Amino acid sequence: MIRWLPAELHCHTFHSDGKQSLLELAEAARSLGLEAVALTDHNTMTGLTGREEVTAATGVEVIPGLEWTTFFGHMLTLGITEYVDWRNLSPFHIHRGIEGVHRQGGLVGVAHPFRVGSPMCTGCFWEFEVSDWNEVDYVEVWSGLFPSIRRNNARAFALWTDLLNRGHRIAATSGRDWHVSDPVPEPVSATYLGLSAETQASAGLAGAALEALRRGRVAVSMGPRPELFLTTAEGHRCGLGDEVSLPAGGRPEATVTAGVDFTARAGHWELPGGTLQMRLMSNRGELASVALTRVRPQAELTLDMSGVAWLRGELTGVFCGAHTMIGFTNPVYVD
Known part of the structure; x- marks a missing residue:
């Protein structure tokens, strides 16, 4: 835990x-x-x-x-x-x-x-x-x-x-x-x-x-805390700072869970907009982007991890009158 x-x-x-x-x-x-x-x-x-x-x-x-x-x-x-x-x-x-x-x-x-x-x-x-x-x-x-x-x-x-x-x-x-x-x-x-x-x-x-x-x-984060998990086809779940091994042959895929904890330091920040974007960034650049809200604070998607050495989440949205990055995760590493 x-x-x-x-x-x-x-x-x-x-x-x-x-x-x-x-x-x-x-x-x-x-x-x-x-x-x-x-x-x-x-x-x-x-x-x-x-x-x-x-x-x-x-x-x-x-x-x-x-x-x-x-x-x-x-x-x-x-x-x-x-x-x-x-x-x-x-x-x-x-x-x-x-x-x-x-x-x-x-x-x-x-x-x-x-x-x-x-x-x-x-x-x-x-x-x-x-x-x-x-x-x-x-x-x-x-x-x-x-x-x-x-x-x-x-x-x-x-x-x-x-x-x-x-x-x-x-x-x-x-x-x-x-x-x-x-x-x-x-x-x-x-x-x-x-x-x-x-x-x-x-x-x-x-x-x-x-x-x-x-x-x-x-x-x-300046606001809610971004979350990121990666789960292999074998069911091995990794979090920030962890290393995951994917099969070398074929097309390596993994289930990525991107989320936002809106309870983190609640009351110490404000979000006027209802929707945030989580960009999934890697050494290959941006792999995907998902929309997250208080109603839907998590999203799962399957990504092709070919050539990926690290993966992090970047949370963006309107914050204090500016469209900006609100927070980011450290990477999950891929062997």
Whole structure:
């Protein structure tokens, strides 16, 4: 059984350049229907003091993290217990830092890779040379408020797609880069992490969230949560981040279930239109598109999976006065 946890994975407090305490951050997250936040202050972990007390007071899980803030790019590090020094990282040696995070069982993600850099934001534009993208756990493809309409995010989304097409199995997330807990008029995106009950029982909520991100069991949305499943002719059902094997001979087909969970963060977003479109995208391009509504929140169709290496769903519709992508799933992978 998978539980979907709405989270914000890029947050700051006054321990770096934020204007909020950890308690204020968690209270604001709860008011937005979020159940977890990752504290990623710039180059410090001191803001995590009192983390357990904040979670107990608000019910919002605090995932420990840190944002390496360098002249050559910002990298999010999640799940670490000890500070990993980034100061010896040249543009050609990012993997030394990544190895230090992975030794602790943590995850690394590229933050806002195409945001305008210096002098507007020192190091915000990603310039590190990544020699092996398999070592990077995720890319923050949506950054900021109303992320789907930002040009820099379109470039980040295209980077992720290119990495998938090159055979890398890398997750994609959203990150508000949250600094102030004041109310905002623009829509907020959530990263949904699919938690297994077994992992949560053994590793706790934060551990299960990190494992979901590591596996690519992730969906992102400003509104309802998009869903995607793939079922083989033998009845094997796979979800986000899973790998499915299809027969090599003949015409490999699979049943694809595309859906929308309209209960996700209900009350924190509005949809004026009654119909949404789910585009089924792959390394072969768009394979199909299905219409989904509150009355018909799921659709099944049989697809020819010849040559498909990955499949994801992209949910589009009218949102906050714009026809835009509302959310997307991470891929199901095909062997």
